[in-house]
């Protein structure tokens with residue numbers, strides 16, 4: 001089957017996963033900003049690779065706008081967040097809530113661990129982060145909040161690669 005990977009990435013982790021997956025599958029990888037309806041119409045499978053931002057998938061607005069083009073396709077989601085890979089329940093719940101309008105099946109949702117490098121945060125993100133941090137009273141929790149997070153592991157793509165390859 002043919003496929004495309006559409007990604008939404010702010011700091012690059014999701015893009016890195018999307019590009020590695022695209023290379024493995026031999027599929028086109030495009031930022032959501034560059035996708036045209038024709039790109040979607042010409043394939044069987046659409047992988048939506050998105051970061052999680054404030055409990056929502058970054059790509060959810062775009063997905064809503066493209067809903068009519070996505071309804072006849074097999075849609076597979078790759079959600080990337082600050083939660084570890086082991087916390088698939090979090091990724092599943094967040095994805096189901098964010099893009100409920102695509103009626104996704106559980107087996108089409110894959111969570112992957114991303115990264116937060118606090119010194120890289122820019123604009124509104126840096127502001128939100130600072131404000132949230134200031135609201136934390138407990139010193140230990142506050143310290144952990146400002147620590148960098150790195151759950152990125154390219155090998156965790158194997159599950160989705162095996163799943164997509166079996167559909168071919």
Ligand SMILES: Cc1cc2nc3c(=O)[nH]c(=O)nc-3n(C[C@H](O)[C@H](O)[C@H](O)COP(=O)(O)O)c2cc1C
Pocket residue numbers: 008009010011012013014015051052053054055056080081082083113114115116121125128
């Ligand atoms: C403003 C902001 C909000 C975030 N909210 C969440 C969240 O609700 N849940 C989560 O698991 N990760 C959250 N994260 C972590 C990102 O999903 C994580 O850093 C991810 O690797 C970002 O992917 P990207 O590099 O492709 O943008 C947040 C990060 C930022 C900067």
